[in-house]
Amino acid sequence: MGTDDCRADNSDRHVYVEIERTRILVGNLARSMPTTILNSIIIVIVMWNVIPSPQLIVWCLINIGFVLVRYLMLHFYWRGFKRSDYILWQRLLMVSFLIAGTLFGSSGIFLMDAARLEYLVFLYFIVGGMVAGSLGSYHNHLAMFFSYAVTVFLLPTGILFFLGTEVTFSMAILGLVFFVLMSVNAKKMNQDLSEFLVLRYDNNLLVEQFNQEKLNTEKLNRELVLKNNRLKDISRIDPLTGLKNRHYLFDILKPRIEKAINSLWIERKGFDQREKDDSCGYGVISIDIDHFKRVNDNYGHDSGDMVLKQFSDRLCETIRQDDVVGRIGGEEFVIILKDTKEDHLSILAEKIRHHVENSVFTVTDDRKINITCSIGMIFYPFFRHHPGNMIVEHVFYLVDKALYVAKENGRNRTVKVLCSERDNHDSRLLKSITADLNQAIDTQQILFEFCG
DSSP, rough: OOOHHHHHHHHHHHHHHHHHHHHHHOOOOOHHHHHHHHHHHHHHTHHHTTTTTHHHHHHHHHHHHHHHHHHHHHHHHHHEEEEEHHHHHHHHHHHHHHHHHHHHHHHHHTOOTTTTTHHHHHHHHHHHHHHHHHHHHHHTTTHHHHHHHIIIIIHHHHHHHHHHOHHHHHHHHHHHHHHHHHHHHHHHHHHHHHHHHHHHHHHHHHHHHHHHHHHHHHHHHHHHHHHHHHHHHHBOHHHHHHSSSSSSSIIIHHHHHHHHHHHHHHHTTSSSOOOOOEEEEEEEEEEEEHHHHHHHHHHHHHHHHHHHHHHHHHHHTOOOSSSSSEETTTEEEEEEEEEEEHHHHHHHHHHHHHHTOOOOOOEEGGGEOOEEEEEEEEEEEESOOOOGSSSSSHHHHHHHHHHHHHHHSSSSEEEEETTTTTTTOHHHHHHHHHHHHHHHHHHHHEEEEEEE
16 A cells, blocks of 8 residues: 555544544533533522522523533534534534533632532532543543533632632642543543544444455456356357357257157156147258368368358258257258157258258359258157157267268268157167167168158
């Protein structure tokens, strides 16, 4: 922390401590001023037959009246105190303490009578009690305490010295000792309060800083979550085509498909009797651009990228909004159809193939070319009565096999995966098929059918 920061911090701490002193002082003053009224009335009652009554009444009314004036002043403090005005209020309070102390301390001038020792002792006792009371109420601000204590106590003490009797002199000496003790205690209590207020300021500052850091941390965490989500989205998007990539297909979509098929498996076993269209399921279409290497070799890799982008657009043009198109690498694409019928799958696959074949693709230098694609497809669930007997990995394996068959048989073909045992109820037979897919292909339990 720099020097300027330290000075600013110390200044703020000082202002806080002074404002708190003033606030505590005002609260204590509001609670202690009725004591002035009560003591004034007691003095009048006790001294009624000793001091002329007009003198007593005027003295009492002046003290009570100034108490009311001070309450009015406190009312304005409570209604309109501003942090920037704390010095002004301290000065106003200081003046009020000096006046209040002088008014009550004037009892030494107007009410003390050396001939009436018992009343003199009583009056001095009351004045000493006022000093003791001010120690508890006003020690939080030494200037206020001494402005009141000096005026309310030292005026009567001076009168005792002035009276000059042995008794009044002794009383004055003892009074001064008492005043010194009160002053020492006031200083000690004031120091303790100052340290407490400084600690409270520092603690509040730490709490405020902690809360601010907490808010900043929460904000950073929210931003981090958003960035992580964006990174996840980016990591699941093919940067060239904007389609879903392999990570999305296998990390996000695959578990969803498995969950849906498992739900269908439960329905088929009779645990859920809700009606459902048995002819609907998932369609998986694997597509590969034919002779894509020739595009790169003849026109350059930039042209190849242009073809991939345009090809992805052609695929998106042929499917529904809820279906998923993904690029799983190179020139190979996958389409996942949700809640589709098996006969629609074959129609759509052929529609895609013809759409690509009849499209014109633009490459570098605004040259036009034509391309074709090979397609493999499979309907899932693969087994009608036991949907859960084939997992998604098997589906992708077989659709890749179908794509390979299409390319091995002249390309620009659509090949569908079928099963001769699809309607079989024998779970053990179906498990044996999925246990060795290659053998099932060799034994023609799994078939590849050309469409179109």
